[in-house]
Amino acid sequence: MDEVGDLVLRAASGDPDAWSALVERFADLVWSVARSVGLSKPDAADVSQTTWLRFCEHVGDLRDPSRAGSWLATTARREAVRLSKLGARHIVADPWSWLEHADAGLGEMGSDLVDKERDMTVQYALAVMPDRCRALLLAAAEDPPVPYERIAARLGLAVGSVGPTRRRCLEQLRRLVEQLAPELAEEASSSVRP
Amino acid sequence: MTPDSWARSDEAMLQELMALRSRTEAAPPGVVAAAVAAFRWRSLVAAVAGLEFDSLVDDDDQLARVRGPGGERRLRFVGAGRAIDVALVDANRGLAGRVDPPVLGSMVLRRADGTTLSAPVDEHGQFFFEAVRRGPVSLRPAPADGTLGDFETEWVTI
Numbered sequence: 232m233d234e235v236g237d238l239v240l241r242a243a244s245g246d247p248d249a250w251s252a253l254v255e256r257f258a259d260l261v262w263s264v265a266r267s268v269g270l271s272k273p274d275a276a277d278v279s280q281t282t283w284l285r286f287c288e289h290v291g292d293l294r295d296p297s298r299a300g301s302w303l304a305t306t307a308r309r310e311a312v313r314l315s316k317l318g319a320r321h322i323v324a325d326p327w328s329w330l331e332h333a334d335a336g337l338g339e340m341g342s343d344l345v346d347k348e349r350d351m352t353v354q355y356a357l358a359v360m361p362d363r364c365r366a367l368l369l370a371a372a373e374d375p376p377v378p379y380e381r382i383a384a385r386l387g388l389a390v391g392s393v394g395p396t397r398r399r400c401l402e403q404l405r406r407l408v409e410q411l412a413p414e415l416a417e418e419a420s421s422s423v424r425p
Numbered sequence: 426m427t428p429d430s431w432a433r434s435d436e437a438m439l440q441e442l443m444a445l446r447s448r449t450e451a452a453p454p455g456v457v458a459a460a461v462a463a464f465r466w467r468s469l470v471a472a473v474a475g476l477e478f479d480s481l482v483d484d485d486d487q488l489a490r491v492r493g494p495g496g497e498r499r500l501r502f503v504g505a506g507r508a509i510d511v512a513l514v515d516a517n518r519g520l521a522g523r524v525d526p527p528v529l530g531s532m533v534l535r536r537a538d539g540t541t542l543s544a545p546v547d548e549h550g551q552f553f554f555e556a557v558r559r560g561p562v563s564l565r566p567a568p569a570d571g572t573l574g575d576f577e578t579e580w581v582t583i
Contacts, residue, residue, distance in 0.1 A: 242464070250464040258460050262452035272453070277582045279456050280537045281561040283463040284580035288473050314582050316481045317498070350445055357442075372442035401435050 236297030474504030
């Protein structure tokens with residue numbers, strides 16, 4: 232059981248800290264999904280709230296607790312599509328369609344959509360990484376970057392091990408992204424060869 | 426951002442993570458706080474009646490999805506041996522519903538902020554709420570004998 236799965240089981244048994252940790256990991260992803268469908272901020276807020284309320288109803292009966300992030304993204308996307316119809320707006324681009332049609336190719340998608348999808352795939356991968364890696368990579372990707380000394384202090388690491396840990400975490404992120412979106416990797420390697 | 430550029434160097438990958446973080450929007454603090462607060466409903470959760478039909482997305486007729494003034498949206502929740510059918514009327518944001526088989530007592534409409542509305546259920550299982558605000562809602566029958574309803578509907582944004 233990975234960290235996400237463990238948090239889900241703890242939340243299901245009533246642990247509010249585990250719930251808050253899940254929100255901390257996935258709130259931005261749920262928000263991005265809602266916004267990417269083209270919803271206004273108030274509508275995205277409703278979608279986010281409905282998604283978390285549904286998650287609360289189902290947190291005890293997820294088939295695979297470690298895939299809670301995917302459950303949240305899928306639910307948010309469906310709810311966002313629903314709400315966009317309610318507002319009689321058109322969905323120009325739905326970068327999360329691959330969640331339901333994982334086999335679909337990218338041939339018909341615009342490049343903007345592919346970019347958005349890639350962004351969210353990476354965001355998703357970051358959200359499901361082990362806490363230590365997630366914190367380290369978020370700190371390392373701050374602008375300007377947080378110095379190694381501060382990262383070490385923040386995470387309780389020896390300064391000398393920040394570099395190697397960062398390398399391992401980046402490698403893990405690469406693998407995760409590739410695993411999450413094999414079709415994206417294929418698309419990228421066939422069209423963006425250096 | 427491509428796996429190709431990522432493979433070149435860790436620095437390139439970090440640069441792109443930085444760029445990604447600056448172009449993606451973080452969830453506003455109020456939205457995060459509301460998500461944390463959603464956990465308050467956990468202890469009340471009984472059996473959940475799932476959303477089986479929503480005319481917004483499930484109507485075969487494309488034209489039916491485009492609703493003019495006074496158009497209505499129909500929802501159906503099914504679970505725990507019961508069905509709740511709901512019609513939402515645009516014009517006055519009224520919510521008319523029917524629970525089958527009927528539950529004698531009242532229907533409670535819950536909102537995400539913790540507030541509730543209550544409406545009587547008649548002998549045919551019918552109930553009505555006036556002027557329901559936009560946002561997530563869930564319905565829960567409250568039988569007249571004072572017991573908590575044996576189920577509630579999934580949350581849905583109306």
